[in-house]
Amino acid sequence: TQLLEQSPQFLSIQEGENLTVYCNSSSVFSSLQWYRQEPGEGPVLLVTVVTGGEVKKLKRLTFQFGDARKDSSLHITAAQPGDTGLYLCAGSRYNNAGNMLTFGGGTRLMVKP
Amino acid sequence: GAVVSQHPSWVICKSGTSVKIECRSLDFQATTMFWYRQFPKQSLMLMATSNEGSKATYEQGVEKDKFLINHASLTLSTLTVTSAHPEDSSFYICSARQNLHSPLHFGNGTRLTVT
Numbered sequence: 281t282q283l284l285e286q287s288p289q290f291l292s293i294q295e296g297e298n299l300t301v302y303c304n305s306s307s308v309f310s311s312l313q314w315y316r317q318e319p320g321e322g323p324v325l326l327v328t329v330v331t332g333g334e335v336k337k338l339k340r341l342t343f344q345f346g347d348a349r350k351d352s353s354l355h356i357t358a359a360q361p362g363d364t365g366l367y368l369c370a371g372s373r374y375n376n377a378g379n380m381l382t383f384g385g386g387t388r389l390m391v392k393p
Numbered sequence: 394g395a396v397v398s399q400h401p402s403w404v405i406c407k408s409g410t411s412v413k414i415e416c417r418s419l420d421f422q423a424t425t426m427f428w429y430r431q432f433p434k435q436s437l438m439l440m441a442t443s444n445e446g447s448k449a450t451y452e453q454g455v456e457k458d459k460f461l462i463n464h465a466s467l468t469l470s471t472l473t474v475t476s477a478h479p480e481d482s483s484f485y486i487c488s489a490r491q492n493l494h495s496p497l498h499f500g501n502g503t504r505l506t507v508t
Binding site: 366379 | 399436492497500
């Protein structure tokens with residue numbers, strides 16, 4: 281069972297459409313990161329959200345952290361083929377081992393031209 | 394920005410042989426490195442946490458004798474897949490952090506294919 285549930289798992293849309301990816305948990309995280317990963321490469325950090333209710337924008341991408349810091353969403357406006365990839369959310373918690381990341385199951389996005 | 398380099402980026406080996414994967418932090422000293430495994434179309438699964446100068450901590454279900462981890466210096470951790478089998482074929486990714494509260498920086502991954 282994933283501590284972080286991502287939905288949808290797969291999304292295929294046409295260029296120009298909007299989409300939202302959700303990341304939900306019953307646990308509270310100190311921060312949450314969103315990554316994008318292309319085939320054969322490591323994840324690339326897109327954004328970190330820290331404060332409950334925080335909204336961050338990165339061009340056509342809007343990230344929101346839930347008020348209770350248990351969930352997050354990623355909204356893409358006017359998707360483009362270049363947005364195709366695997367989107368991963370990861371919750372960060374601190375324990376005596378330091379900053380530990382828990383990954384969601386991922387959302388595979390395909391944007392067709 | 395912080396750079397983590399993995400080598401090799403891909404490797405093909407025969408069943409029964411061992412393969413070593415290196416993870417280097419190029420411009421910072423990494424007190425902790427993490428090793429992940431990723432199957433096709435799936436997310437990253439943490440295999441083990443590697444602290445410099447001490448034994449690695451393995452996640453439940455990961456065989457420590459099969460996946461040998463060495464973190465001998467502050468810039469290098471290695472993962473050795475011993476007696477590899479076809480089911481070990483996967484994408485292996487490392488990440489590194491400078492200290493307890495630092496963000497993680499990921500390598501570009503190593504694709505292992507065991508024939």
